[in-house]
Amino acid sequence: MSTRPSLVVTGADLAPQALALLADYEVVYAGKTPSTESLVALCRRHDPVAMIVRYGSVGAEVMDAAPSLRVISKHGSGTDTIDKAAATARGIEVRAAVGANAAAVAEQALALLLACAKSVTILDARMHAGHWDKATHKSIELHGRTIGLVGLGAIGQRVARMCDAMGMRVIGHDPYASQLPASIRQVDLDTLWRESDAISLHCPLTSENRGFVNAKTLAACKPGVLLVNTARGGLIDEPALLEAVRSGQVAAAGLDSFAVEPMQVPHPFQGEPRIVLSPHIGGVTSDAYVNMGVGAARNVLQVLQPHAA
Structure with a gap:
């Protein structure tokens, strides 16, 4: 079992350029269509310090399953799938990769x-x-x-x-x-x-x-x-x-x-x-995939490793 802190991605993948930035973390993928129940189970198993949100939604139930969680970083610019009030109440920062796509x-x-x-x-x-x-x-x-x-x-x-x-x-x-x-x-x-x-x-x-x-x-x-x-x-x-x-x-x-x-x-x-x-693919290009992944990863590091980032 890895001794590195965990990071959950609510998706099936992340750009290699983003993964390179997150080398100090054990990246765990939730799959293409994560449900609240599956995210809760994943968080209970891994207790992540960070989440990168691609698909699905992250509410209070998911946050409560991850007591070490410090930052929720959106893989894109829209944060409406994240319960920001619940995050604020728990001292969890919410970041977005504004402009990346x-x-x-x-x-x-x-x-x-x-x-x-x-x-x-x-x-x-x-x-x-x-x-x-x-x-x-x-x-x-x-x-x-x-x-x-x-x-x-x-x-x-x-x-x-x-x-x-x-x-x-x-x-x-x-x-x-x-x-x-x-x-x-x-x-x-x-x-x-x-x-x-x-x-x-x-x-x-x-x-x-x-x-x-x-x-x-x-x-x-x-x-x-x-x-x-x-x-x-x-x-x-x-x-x-x-x-x-x-x-x-x-x-x-x-x-x-x-x-x-x-x-x-x-x-x-x-x-x-x-x-x-069209199936919500406006921000889905090969370039935007990299830009959003890198932006989300950097936002994680700015919270977890502010001096290094």
Whole structure:
């Protein structure tokens, strides 16, 4: 049995570059789909000093099973799967690898935006079925249109730069953002709903904004608005979005995250041609995998070995 302190990864692997940084620790993997019960059992067996969270959630029950736990480090930027109040009460630090996957997620957001505007998946399906819709199809030109970004952190600002380069007018809402470039106009949410031709979500999920894209806010948008979500599924009232897509109030939606993940099958979004789906892989690229792993490992070391890190 190893004499090194244990570190639990709520996943099946970690980038070699991250493992090299964690050579002083016995790294234990929880697997691809860890449940609360399996994490509790693993923590009781190994009593880790640190956790790197990739999949699943970490609540008070898991923390209580690991009395030596000092830091929970997210393999990415969103910490909504970690009970931060429970961690604070137990003196456990919660860290996130902020910005490590910013380029990857921003590119996925742009891909979904373009897929919606250009009917990429609909036309692809039609072409494979033997149709040629040149005479009847009209796509949406994004040049000159207004993109509304909710969240102006590392990801939101990358999306803003790309949209600005395409000739879009960029507005955004983020009460915590400061020193924004001149290309982004800060607005309140009411203005963002009212003025945007397309909306892209890049904010964390909190108790205050859960379901804030709902029937009321979608009705306040321009008819035919495009909606992209590469943040957290809980930001959107899914039945309300489905209704808005079917009515045409939302012309198309590109979604990379869902209220329940993995997405439950069957799901009402399945088979809707104007909803483009991807399985929360916006931050999953070979580069981001390394960046997030290294960022998470460094955050662990900053807590456990502050002088060495």
